[in-house]
Amino acid sequence: MADAHADPALLLRDFVNTLNIDAGTEGLATPADLAGWLEESALVPSGTVASDGDLGVAIALREGLRTAMLGHHRGAAADGTGVPELPGELEDALGVLPLRVTLAAGPRPALRPAAAPDTAAAGLARVAAAIADASADGTWPRLKVCHEDTCLWAFLDTSKNRSRAWCTMSTCGNRTKTRAYRARRRASASGPGAGSP
Structure with missing residues (x-):
């Protein structure tokens, strides 16, 4: 057992993906x-x-993280502070997972669970601490969930301009673009002059 996951962004991604909405499976x-x-x-x-x-x-932590990751598509908060508002369920979950700062963890201060190490609360606190670690290494704002509302799969956006919107372009991106194309065709078919010679 480790106090910090080797890759905090991948830990957070994997935790959110314990629910596969597309397949309907709950991990x-x-x-x-x-x-x-x-x-x-x-x-x-x-x-x-x-x-x-x-x-x-x-579950509250996972779904709060999913909502926060969906917010990463929008970037900075609308109030201009640059800090997006955290979902209520995430704030509540983080409030019951106490962490403490330790200086004995290596070259920089680290967050560690305040709960006994052999409890589920300690494990979940380690997931919560991964948010700070991902923020420190710059990967937190790159954690997103797929824009396809039947998917919402978490992924790490490694694109240069941080504009990736779907978990995969070939599946979810194609679904979204096909729906938009069909909607535009229906709108133009039923628009002014439709059916006239």
Whole structure:
């Protein structure tokens, strides 16, 4: 078990993708699923048990992260501060996952769970700490979710101009563009002069 995931952006991406909306599969359906995912992700030691309360916090954290990542498509906040407002469910989940600052973690200060290390709360706090780590390494604003509303799959936007909108252009991008094309054709077919010789 590690106190920090090797790649915080990929940890956050994988956590959000425990729900596959397109396929209709839920990776965190039970507390045991949560405990298993946290263990497989090296966030808790083997044998850690999760409760229904832990699962509720995990789902709120995951869906709050998804909403925040969707906001990364829009860039800076509308109020001009450059800081987008965090979704309420994310703020609530972060509020019950206490973290502490440690200077004994290496060359820079780090966030560590304040909960006992063999608890699901500690594993979820490590996910929360990954937000700060991803922000520090510049990947946080590049974490996005697919614009296709039947998908919402999280991905890391590695495009040079940070403009990627879909998880894959070949699937979700094509779906979106095809729908837009068909809508334009319907609109022009039913517009003024439609059906006249």
